[in-house]
Amino acid sequence: MNNILYQSCENFAKSLGIDIVKCNDDNIKGFVSEVDIKGDLNYKVYVVLPKEKLDMVSEIFFGDTNYDIEDLSKEIANLIVGNANVVASEKNINFDISIPKFLGEYKNLEYDDKICLKSNGIKFFVLYKEE
Incomplete structure (x- = not known):
């Protein structure tokens, strides 16, 4: 799952014209949106975005930083996990994704693994837990 989610994050970053690198950090902060994956793989995926990242994406998408935190957080999670679905299908792994749910600011979530990107x-962060 790690490789699929990482590749989808890379694809998302490329669509914005930005570069990302992996990092190693346990200080998780930001707004969380959850997307469930059901099918050949079954996971809860949490995309955690700090306000600064939301500001950056909003500036690229809309040309300003006037946005709704919940809507933009969910849209980014949908784009990342939606692309993970495409990446997985290329490897003959099939699943459906849920509509993103906004969980608010990060508070200790249970997860199996994480991807830290900068x-x-x-x-x-992208956190995920097998179900």
């Missing part, structure tokens, strides 16, 4: 000095 772009323009701003970290964000």
Whole structure:
């Protein structure tokens, strides 16, 4: 799952014209949206985005930073996990994804593994837990 989610994050970053690098950090902060994966793989995926990352994406998408935190958080989670579905299908792994749910600011979530990514000095996280 790690490789599928990482590749989908890379694809998302490329669509924005930014570079991302893996990082190693346990200091998880930001707004959380959850997407469930059901099918050949069954996971809860949590995309955690700090306000600075949301500001950056909003500036790229809309040309300003006037946005709804919940809507933008869910849209980014949908784009990342939706692309993971495409990446997985290329490997003959099939699953459906749920509509993203906004969980608010990060508070200790149970997860099996995480991906820490950084772009323009701003970290964000993708956490996942097998169901």
